[in-house]
Amino acid sequence: MIIAVDGPAASGKGTIARALAKHYGLPYLDTGLLYRAVAANVLREGLDPAIEADAVAASNFDDELLADPVLRTDESGKTASIVSAHPLVRAALLQRQRRFARAEGGAVLDGRDIGTVIAPDADAKLFVKATPTIRAKRRHAELQASGSTVSLDKVLADIRARDLRDMTRSEAPLVAASDAATLDTSFLSIEAALKRAIELVDRQVKLKAERDAG
Numbered sequence: 001m002i003i004a005v006d007g008p009a010a011s012g013k014g015t016i017a018r019a020l021a022k023h024y025g026l027p028y029l030d031t032g033l034l035y036r037a038v039a040a041n042v043l044r045e046g047l048d049p050a051i052e053a054d055a056v057a058a059s060n061f062d063d064e065l066l067a068d069p070v071l072r073t074d075e076s077g078k079t080a081s082i083v084s085a086h087p088l089v090r091a092a093l094l095q096r097q098r099r100f101a102r103a104e105g106g107a108v109l110d111g112r113d114i115g116t117v118i119a120p121d122a123d124a125k126l127f128v129k130a131t132p133t134i135r136a137k138r139r140h141a142e143l144q145a146s147g148s149t150v151s152l153d154k155v156l157a158d159i160r161a162r163d164l165r166d167m168t169r170s171e172a173p174l175v176a177a178s179d180a181a182t183l184d185t186s187f188l189s190i191e192a193a194l195k196r197a198i199e200l201v202d203r204q205v206k207l208k209a210e211r212d213a214g
């Protein structure tokens with residue numbers, strides 16, 4: 001079973017995708033980390049994230065880098081959304097994600113284009129969202145807990161800028177797949193959001209099984 005979870009920054013998609021993976025006993029891939037890894041390489045090498053050739057040159061990395069805490073910084077997230085707009089960077093990361101999705105037994109992946117590009121044939125698709133202000137508060141709390149002194153206003157401005165960049169790029173923009181179920185976590189606790197996510201996945205899987213049975 002393949003479960004695709006997409007949505008904007010700090011909507012709660014990672015929390016839900018990780019918990020779904022545990023619930024259904026499936027492996028999990030946070031695809032945002034791949035773009036963050038490219039971003040971290042670009043920043044470390046002093047390259048320009050806006051130049052496609054520079055970003056492509058930074059697209060080769062070992063899985064080890066995915067555990068580096070530098071990937072979690074705001075700077076990496078912002079730079080990730082710049083490098084991810086380049087079609088050749090997306091192409092460089094495509095097979096890695098498809099291989100993971102199609103592994104025996106299935107998988108849960110979260111990102112921006114899982115339901116639309118990486119696994120359009122997924123058995124269940126969720127589009128997780130929340131208001132920009134609520135997402136900024138969540139991300140701000142996370143950054144504060146990791147020692148950052150960035151202001152809430154700055155986090156909100158960054159989130160809005162990132163949403164705009166991710167939604168308006170020509171290649172694989174952030175958009176809900178036409179067959180995705182929307183889950184608004186703005187006023188749901190983590191527990192309530194997960195409960196709802198499981199209901200939505202179970203319903204989609206059941207409907208698909210009925211369709212496949214003819």
Ligand SMILES: Nc1ncnc2c1ncn2[C@@H]1O[C@H](COP(=O)(O)OP(=O)(O)O)[C@@H](O)[C@H]1O
Nearest residue numbers: 009010011012013014015138185188189190193
């Ligand atoms: N429904 C929720 N209510 C409150 N906080 C949440 C909820 N879902 C996620 N969070 C918190 O918000 C932050 C961002 O969540 P995360 O799942 O990492 O978002 P994303 O993967 O969409 O960027 C985390 O600190 C997480 O614990």
Ligand SMILES: Nc1ccn([C@@H]2O[C@H](COP(=O)(O)OP(=O)(O)O)[C@@H](O)[C@H]2O)c(=O)n1
Nearest residue numbers: 008009010031032035080081084111112113
């Ligand atoms: N499947 C994906 C995942 C991430 N990304 C890009 O990578 C950036 C960082 O993604 P992320 O999922 O780590 O970010 P958060 O939602 O955790 O803040 C996003 O802003 C997107 O520009 C993408 O283009 N496609």
